[in-house]
Amino acid sequence: MTGSARAHRLANIAPFEVMEVLDAARRLEATGVDVIHLEVGEPDFLTPAPVLRAAQAAIDAHPMFYTSALGMPELREAISSWYASTFAVDIPAERIAVTAGSSAALLLALAAVINPGDAALISDPGYPCNRNFVRLFDAEPILVPSGPEDRYQLTSRLARAAWTPATRVAIAASPSNPTGTTMTQDEWVALADVCRTNGGTLIADEIYQGLVYDHPPQTVLSVIDDVWVVNSFSKYFQMTGWRVGWMVIPDGAAREIEKLAQNIYISPTTPSQYGALAALSPEGIAILEERREELGARRDVLLEALPQIGFAVRARPEGAFYIYCDVSEHTDDSFAFARWLLEETGVAVTPGRDFGVAAPEQHIRIAYTQPIDRLREAVARIGDAVGRARL
């Protein structure tokens, strides 16, 4: 049969366990059970109204034709101005590529820097797609186990020790999915130094940048210039389904990224770009900042409650909307534990397996994408369950 041959890379690309959990949760819901969804990495807030209104108005006012491959000039300018006003860094619009979500940004960055057979350092635990993007290009992800002592980050110490002759790229995320921990500016500088020393390239994932609760948001661009930065309108800006993100391109590489984007994507979605413009407006930001406070309050509730039910939080999650819990007090198989929790309590969480191979069976990820009363209810249900039947 033509169509039946398969590329080797498919064997190494795993599905998301969280999707299996989600399916199981929905099946349970369909039987009438009240399920509390703490598994999905998507904010529960609707896209802010100014974004909706701007997209609707643009659909009437402008032809929804292709835009430039790197995005509408006015949106690139708006992102540049946002860097200046939020972080006091000067990122010219020419270095900003608007992309079809941060997924496209990561794909473009890796397409530009990695060759088959190269290796890329990635923290373990870490966002599962990162290693699969590396595999897409027939390069090898090196999962670097990182524990509480490194705040689950790819620190310079760990990167230096894990670097191999084939290593060309290091990818770090701040705040991180699934742990919510951030990189300090000093850690970014030290990690970039390891990359430079070894002739490697640093990719910084700032997808959750705006969602931090202990200090103002920061960007690696304040302290390093020779870095690829991927960012997103999905999380802080709450535009998941719009599929729009961006990348900051190192000096001198914009033309090459433009060629790649022309070929691979043609252009980002036009209505979404008009929406993103409104997300950056003062009106948009005001709504998002209120929601950030709400998310911070949710985190604080869980940080207090989780240890009381034996869900240990080993490194303070300063951002994103995730808490990575050590549940080894209850189980040595977090996958089975997550299934048991769902069936027993109707609370859906993500087992550690999605995020790497370093002790995933001891960990689960909780996403606080539900209101505080639902979070309290989830903790109460779990507390009851683990009180009467520890696995």
Added chain:
Amino acid sequence: MTGSARAHRLANIAPFEVMEVLDAARRLEATGVDVIHLEVGEPDFLTPAPVLRAAQAAIDAHPMFYTSALGMPELREAISSWYASTFAVDIPAERIAVTAGSSAALLLALAAVINPGDAALISDPGYPCNRNFVRLFDAEPILVPSGPEDRYQLTSRLARAAWTPATRVAIAASPSNPTGTTMTQDEWVALADVCRTNGGTLIADEIYQGLVYDHPPQTVLSVIDDVWVVNSFSKYFQMTGWRVGWMVIPDGAAREIEKLAQNIYISPTTPSQYGALAALSPEGIAILEERREELGARRDVLLEALPQIGFAVRARPEGAFYIYCDVSEHTDDSFAFARWLLEETGVAVTPGRDFGVAAPEQHIRIAYTQPIDRLREAVARIGDAVGRARL
């Protein structure tokens, strides 16, 4: 510097010449010249009003969250029904993946079937991105020169002769960009047979499927089942900036495509998917069919007029909105000729160089994405210019 290393593949990925032409045309326009744009591969029609209204309504009525990685179930069902009603073929919704434009469909299909070092057969002339997608995966595009005797298509005769031990994939398009020629069903069957015999995979590009003017549209799926089909809401459905397309996945491969799509894209754009649903409605199709008639009339005007100014059309363009002209009567350098035409007449066309290496200097592509009076005006201007100053 970290960030300064580059992947080898970049050296082989060329920018679109058409973009350079477009830039030059816009610069000329800015000086006050009335430019007739026959260079861009984008319909001049606005997205049909029912699509605009549906997207705007959905933005109010539904959360714009991520959808399933393979698209909203109702859109996959609607595409399945459209195959049944338009072509009387039974394609279950489970085999349909909604994608971020046909670009994403082609990337997913190639990611699923091609390995580094493999080769893929592509017609020359052909759509420039196809070869660059192959290069993205560090595989080798084999450009198969195809002339009027093969109607510029990758026929089974040419594919058989060009097949090498490394060849794993053949990509053919019907109708084709830049030539507008179609594959007959017999040609599809014969090409699939060559692929099967050699253990290869056939990818069918039906992006311009609905835009044919001499016979009803057809799909390769009426005669072959073991084929990857990419399609688009951009061209016939006139939704370019919405970035939504689809793929028909061969039996048994949907789960693997879902894993890839989860990782590479998360999901297609949500507002665009609601728009696409309306494009498939009877109201949407009625508008599109009127526009198809208009495009057919434009083609007929050019088919009569172009030979009179020495622009030879060597194979009848039955579809898309392109005419591939042999301009060797006027030049042996179509790139210089296109520049000269733009400066001398204000008519922008695309030089052959974008479409391959087989005699590009003899050819230009004309896109009839302008109303008939503008097309007549363009031909008149060119006629005057070549009458008084042949290159």
